[in-house]
Amino acid sequence: MAEDLTIITGNKTEQYESLIPQLKGLLDGEPDLIANLANVCGALKEQFNWLWVGFYLVKDDELVLGPFQGPVACTRIKKGRGVCGTAWAQAQTFIVPDVNQFPGHIACNSTSKSEIVIPIIRNNIVVGIMDVDSIEFDQFDETDRHYLEAIVELIDF
Ligand code: SME
Numbered sequence: 001m002a003e004d005l006t007i008i009t010g011n012k013t014e015q016y017e018s019l020i021p022q023l024k025g026l027l028d029g030e031p032d033l034i035a036n037l038a039n040v041c042g043a044l045k046e047q048f049n050w051l052w053v054g055f056y057l058v059k060d061d062e063l064v065l066g067p068f069q070g071p072v073a074c075t076r077i078k079k080g081r082g083v084c085g086t087a088w089a090q091a092q093t094f095i096v097p098d099v100n101q102f103p104g105h106i107a108c109n110s111t112s113k114s115e116i117v118i119p120i121i122r123n124n125i126v127v128g129i130m131d132v133d134s135i136e137f138d139q140f141d142e143t144d145r146h147y148l149e150a151i152v153e154l155i156d157f
Pocket of ligand 1: 052073074077081082083084085104105106107108109112115131133
C-alpha cells in the first residue's frame, strides 16, 4: 500500500473521483475497523481540508465519537439529538447549509457553518454516521451526498 496520497485540484467531482480508487487501495486487505475509519478521515481531510471529518459509532444506544480529523468534538450524542442523532434516528443523509437554522444542532465547534451527515447502514441497522463540517455556509450538495454515501459503503463494518 502506498502511504502517500495524490491530492489534486479541480472540481468536487474530479476530487472525489481521484480519491475513491486511493481509498479502495488504503482499505484493501485491512480488516481493522478503527484503522480504516482513521485513514478515510485522513484522506478526506487531506483532499478537501474541511474543518472536521469523522465518525460516530453506535454503542449502547448512543453515538460515541470515533476516528476523526479536526478540532476536538463532543464524545456522545443521543438518538434524535443534533444533526448526527437525527440522521441516525431517520436513517437518512442530512445536508445542512446553515447549522444555525437546524433545530437542536450541536455546536461542537463555533466556526462550523454547514454540515453533512451520512448514516452508515448495515443489515438495515444504522451502525454509525460520518459527519463533515465546514467553516463555509452551504458547502455540501448532492455531489457530496453521492460520493460520501459511496465512500461509507467501501468500509467493512
Ligand atoms: N454538529 C453535530 C455534532 C457533531 S460535531 O459537529 C463534530 C450535530 O449537530 O449532531
